[in-house]
Amino acid sequence: MVMMGLERLVVTLKSKIRSLKMKKPYDKIEKSESMRVEIRSRKARKLIEETLKIADSPKSRTYAF
Known part of the structure; x- marks a missing residue:
């Protein structure tokens, strides 16, 4: 018993867990122009940061004479 x-x-x-997994995904929103600009600027900042990190590392010291 x-x-x-x-x-x-x-x-x-x-069954409850299955129903939670089967829920409809969220609606995709279209990116506005300001969102695109923000994404590009974040990518650019990240690239600049990585480049400066590599340039400042002691292993990458190259001297042009």
Whole structure:
């Protein structure tokens, strides 16, 4: 009798979890021009930061004479 209650509980929990996974994904919003500019500037800042990090590292010391 206790096993039947546990089995029923497990079945209901599984179905609830499945229904949560099956929810409709969010609607994709279109990017505005300001969002595109912000994304480009973030990428540019990241690239500049990485370049400066490489340039400042002692391993990349090259001297042009």
